[in-house]
Amino acid sequence: MIAKSVFDYRWIQEIPKGKPVLIIAEGVFMYFTKKEVIELIYKLVKAFHGAEMLVETIPNSLVKQSKKQDLIKKQIRMNVQFNWGVKNGRELEKLNKQIKFIEEWHYFEYHKDRWKSIRWLSLIPLFKNRFGNRIVHLSLG
Numbered sequence: 001m002i003a004k005s006v007f008d009y010r011w012i013q014e015i016p017k018g019k020p021v022l023i024i025a026e027g028v029f030m031y032f033t034k035k036e037v038i039e040l041i042y043k044l045v046k047a048f049h050g051a052e053m054l055v056e057t058i059p060n061s062l063v064k065q066s067k068k069q070d071l072i073k074k075q076i077r078m079n080v081q082f083n084w085g086v087k088n089g090r091e092l093e094k095l096n097k098q099i100k101f102i103e104e105w106h107y108f109e110y111h112k113d114r115w116k117s118i119r120w121l122s123l124i125p126l127f128k129n130r131f132g133n134r135i136v137h138l139s140l141g
Helices: 009-014 034-047 060-068 071-076 089-095 112-123 125-131
Strands: 022-025 051-057 099-106 134-140
Touching: 009 034, 034 089, 051 089, 089 099, 089 134
Parallel strands: 022 051
Antiparallel strands: 051 134, 099 134
8 A cells, every 4th residue: 555646656666666566446547537547547557567457447327427416425425526437348448559458347246135126127238337337357568
């Protein structure tokens, strides 16, 4: 754990070189703009060529919904909103030609007992893809 903003790129120098790197971005990218995500991805690819990355993504529909409603403000009492989402994990390859999509896991596919009455909706692809987060596994370079 490094106590710096992800955009304070000095943290990159604190990662040991010559060892395998796994970057985990959970609950982060959706708060950034597309421009910020592209800039960060560029820096990560450049600094950690060959690393693997697990990134949580949300669908575009949740970004649009959060801008119309104060969903996050009501849930966690913070004045933030979602700014970036993707239709699916393969879209991340478009951010940088060095990124390779490996696989993705949809939240609705796990811990089905947690979803209670909406778990049956996860069987409907349109609902599942419009309202569920994913973890996307990437290779950088």
